[in-house]
Amino acid sequence: MSIPIALERDDSVAEAAKARRRKQLSGWFYLLCVAIAMLSVVVLVVLLVSISVQGSSSLSGDLLTNSHSELQPEQAGMWSAILGTLFICGVCALAALPLGIGTAVFLEEFKPQRPELRWLRRVIPLGERNWEHICTLLYKGTRWMHGFVQLNISNLAGVPSIVYGLLGLSLFVYMFNAFGQITVNESAGWEWGGVQHYYQVLSLERGQVVLIPQGERTETTLTVDEPMMALLPSGEEVELALWTPGTPKPKSKELRQRTVRAGAKGGRYSRKDWYYFRLPFGRSFLAAGLTLALVILPVVIIASQEALRSVPPSMREASLGLGATTWQTTRNVCLPAAIPGIMTGAILSMGRAIGEAAPILVILGAAIAKNSGPKHLMDDAVTMPVLIYNWAGRQQEVYQELAAAAIIVLLVTLLLINSLAIYLRHRLSQN
Amino acid sequence: MSQPAALTNRRFKSTDRAVLAERAVVSVLASCALATVLITAGIILMLVTQSWHFFESEYVSPGEFFSGTQWTALQAKEIEDARFGIWPLLSGTLRVTVIAMLIALPLGLVTAIYLSEFASKRVRSILKPTLEIIAGIPTVVLGYFAILVISPGLQFFSGGAFDTFNATSAGIAVGILCLPMVCSLSEDALQAVPRSLREGAYGLGCTPFETAVKVVVPAALSGIISAFLLAFSRAIGETMVVALAAGTRATATLDPRDQSQTMTGFIVEMIKSENEFGTVQYYSLYGVAMTLFVITFGMTVVGQIVRRRYRESYQ
Numbered sequence A: 001m002s003i004p005i006a007l008e009r010d011d012s013v014a015e016a017a018k019a020r021r022r023k024q025l026s027g028w029f030y031l032l033c034v035a036i037a038m039l040s041v042v043v044l045v046v047l048l049v050s051i052s053v054q055g056s057s058s059l060s061g062d063l064l065t066n067s068h069s070e071l072q073p074e075q076a077g078m079w080s081a082i083l084g085t086l087f088i089c090g091v092c093a094l095a096a097l098p099l100g101i102g103t104a105v106f107l108e109e110f111k112p113q114r115p116e117l118r119w120l121r122r123v124i125p126l127g128e129r130n131w132e133h134i135c136t137l138l139y140k141g142t143r144w145m146h147g148f149v150q151l152n153i154s155n156l157a158g159v160p161s162i163v164y165g166l167l168g169l170s171l172f173v174y175m176f177n178a179f180g181q182i183t184v185n186e187s188a189g190w191e192w193g194g195v196q197h198y199y200q201v202l203s204l205e206r207g208q209v210v211l212i213p214q215g216e217r218t219e220t221t222l223t224v225d226e227p228m229m230a231l232l233p234s235g236e237e238v239e240l241a242l243w244t245p246g247t248p249k250p251k252s253k254e255l256r257q258r259t260v261r262a263g264a265k266g267g268r269y270s271r272k273d274w275y276y277f278r279l280p281f282g283r284s285f286l287a288a289g290l291t292l293a294l295v296i297l298p299v300v301i302i303a304s305q306e307a308l309r310s311v312p313p314s315m316r317e318a319s320l321g322l323g324a325t326t327w328q329t330t331r332n333v334c335l336p337a338a339i340p341g342i343m344t345g346a347i348l349s350m351g352r353a354i355g356e357a358a359p360i361l362v363i364l365g366a367a368i369a370k371n372s373g374p375k376h377l378m379d380d381a382v383t384m385p386v387l388i389y390n391w392a393g394r395q396q397e398v399y400q401e402l403a404a405a406a407i408i409v410l411l412v413t414l415l416l417i418n419s420l421a422i423y424l425r426h427r428l429s430q431n
Numbered sequence B: 001m002s003q004p005a006a007l008t009n010r011r012f013k014s015t016d017r018a019v020l021a022e023r024a025v026v027s028v029l030a031s032c033a034l035a036t037v038l039i040t041a042g043i044i045l046m047l048v049t050q051s052w053h054f055f056e057s058e059y060v061s062p063g064e065f066f067s068g069t070q071w072t073a074l075q076a077k078e079i080e081d082a083r084f085g086i087w088p089l090l091s092g093t094l095r096v097t098v099i100a101m102l103i104a105l106p107l108g109l110v111t112a113i114y115l116s117e118f119a120s121k122r123v124r125s126i127l128k129p130t131l132e133i134i135a136g137i138p139t140v141v142l143g144y145f146a147i148l149v150i151s152p153g154l155q156f157f158s159g160g161a162f163d164t165f166n167a168t169s170a171g172i173a174v175g176i177l178c179l180p181m182v183c184s185l186s187e188d189a190l191q192a193v194p195r196s197l198r199e200g201a202y203g204l205g206c207t208p209f210e211t212a213v214k215v216v217v218p219a220a221l222s223g224i225i226s227a228f229l230l231a232f233s234r235a236i237g238e239t240m241v242v243a244l245a246a247g248t249r250a251t252a253t254l255d256p257r258d259q260s261q262t263m264t265g266f267i268v269e270m271i272k273s274e275n276e277f278g279t280v281q282y283y284s285l286y287g288v289a290m291t292l293f294v295i296t297f298g299m300t301v302v303g304q305i306v307r308r309r310y311r312e313s314y315q
Helices: A005-058 A061-065 A079-109 A118-123 A128-156 A161-173 A253-257 A285-309 A313-321 A326-355 A358-364 A384-392 A397-430 B005-009 B016-055 B062-067 B087-118 B121-136 B139-158 B167-191 B195-203 B208-219 B221-237 B240-245 B263-272 B280-309
Strands: A195-202 A209-213 A222-224 A229-231 A237-239 A241-243 A259-261 A264-272
Touching: A005 A397, A005 B087, A005 B121, A005 B139, A005 B167, A005 B208, A061 A079, A061 A397, A079 A128, A079 A285, A079 A326, A079 A384, A079 B016, A128 A285, A128 B016, A128 B280, A161 A285, A161 A358, A161 B016, A161 B221, A161 B263, A161 B280, A195 A222, A195 A259, A209 A264, A253 A259, A285 A326, A285 A358, A285 B016, A313 A326, A326 A384, A326 A397, A326 B016, A326 B121, A326 B139, A358 A384, A358 B263, A384 A397, A384 B139, A384 B240, A397 B139, B016 B280, B087 B121, B087 B167, B087 B208, B087 B221, B087 B263, B121 B167, B139 B167, B139 B240, B167 B221, B167 B240, B195 B208, B208 B221, B221 B280, B240 B263, B263 B280
Parallel strands: A241 A259
Antiparallel strands: A195 A209, A195 A264, A209 A229, A222 A264, A229 A237
């Protein structure tokens, strides 16, 4: 039996129409895909063009050599911010890379095997079957730990960076108040060298001071009422002379330099060497760098793990087959083969660290008025993203332009770093 | 018979010293891994102990915190007048996040489909680096972009209906930020779908659209959903864009044209303010941070469960 011819014709017409519609739909979808995919290119171009237009007028030598200025915004610059970023990212790299690569090696190369307990087996006689049982339990335990660490790392990667900032604030800045309650404007905690505490007293020579070594740390001021030993700013040790108001002042300059008015008061002054170290770290660039290290640690670990995973197992097996231990295999075979990938991941994560502002804002605060890079280990710093955040949040047009110019500098830095990553990947993977 | 050079030059053999060295190295590496666990423990410890100071304060009640619709921690002159209800901050965060997701999820997924199914090699070579550059742009730059371009643009097109600082412009900027992430994660999931499925679909007479939408996307759904959840938690935790572009007034409305302070935005505002260590306002920081952490952590965990449980594996 066959379908009537009229029905069949209608059917084929309907089928053809349906097929055409489906094809049309597919075509439209393809166009939509192209349009949407190109949208991201458009966004990037708009972003780069608008920022270049806004910032080009402020892009000058002053921007690179000067520091932030409230009074003369036209001459404000970002030199201290560049230095600060450099220092903080250096600390961050020194802390995060060894830790991250170590963790990745542990997770990828030292997967749990049946624990070797031959030594314990000889010492503690428990019977073969009991030992078998204990070994199985231990194996399961270590495997569970491995999985737990892995899960933990993927969770850490999703924690907002500002929460890391708060962790750094509690951990590095205040050390959970383990060194006494933190009070504002007071350097609490333990100091380990690199610092001398003085009282600073005005001498009779105009604009000159003498430094009197501080005895008791709790005394905030000192009243000079008897001759004592003091230091001139040049470092020379001298005996102080007192001058009572009403009597004639000493004539010679040398004497005036080491003479103070009787009853003069001196405030505290600390001279810090570059290796000045104290606990807790306070709002220092060291604390900021370590906090950033926490932020990028999961990124470094995951990138290094991928790099190690891409080393072919045959290479590993060949080394193990020659009788090398796992660590020898890792050091001589896996790590050299994975280095391009690890390096790329490390550089990309450093790029992320350079652009990160939120944790640094929490650790160092939003202050940007600083003329130089960090002078000692516990000094604070300004970074480029924080400077940009501060400038961009201001109403004045001139700061808006400065922010755009600073963004150009930041983006160029990032571009250079990323091209370094691409170059290294290319170079190392060829060898 | 001579040995291969590799064997004579290097001592590959396991000696007692090598075994000892191995144990030492393993313990060092294990302590590195332990450090990551300690970081999580540190975060939880810090949030719990510090927000404990907040919740035990006489000016704060947990019930009000979770249900109150006023947040005036920084605006109130006296601590007695300050209201600590999380809803304005939460709704601000959600407003920004929803707008961001409306942009990032569809655009990211469609771009991923295009890259994985249709794109020629030349288009890929333009599109992939573009997305990588967008992914590498610091968030503070996108925040500035929101102030410089997006917000004036919105005001221009709407005839001034938007505030200078508003949820929409911040949301759009956050969406741009999340787009590369959604795109690359979804593309990975789409790439993992085997060719045979696509060929089967084409063999049955499907159009490219039908193959992509009815076969490939459902097959990669678990990966795509976990990418969406990751983007969601990233958008919730995003800080610098909202600190710059979303405004500083905590409002509990649904109006996307209004200012909206987010949880992260409040944390930044609090850090910038003059409130000293130890005040209730200061500790409110940790109450907010705790809420933020719980939400993002929950999203990540759900994402992992989705990926693990609903993953379809093909040989």
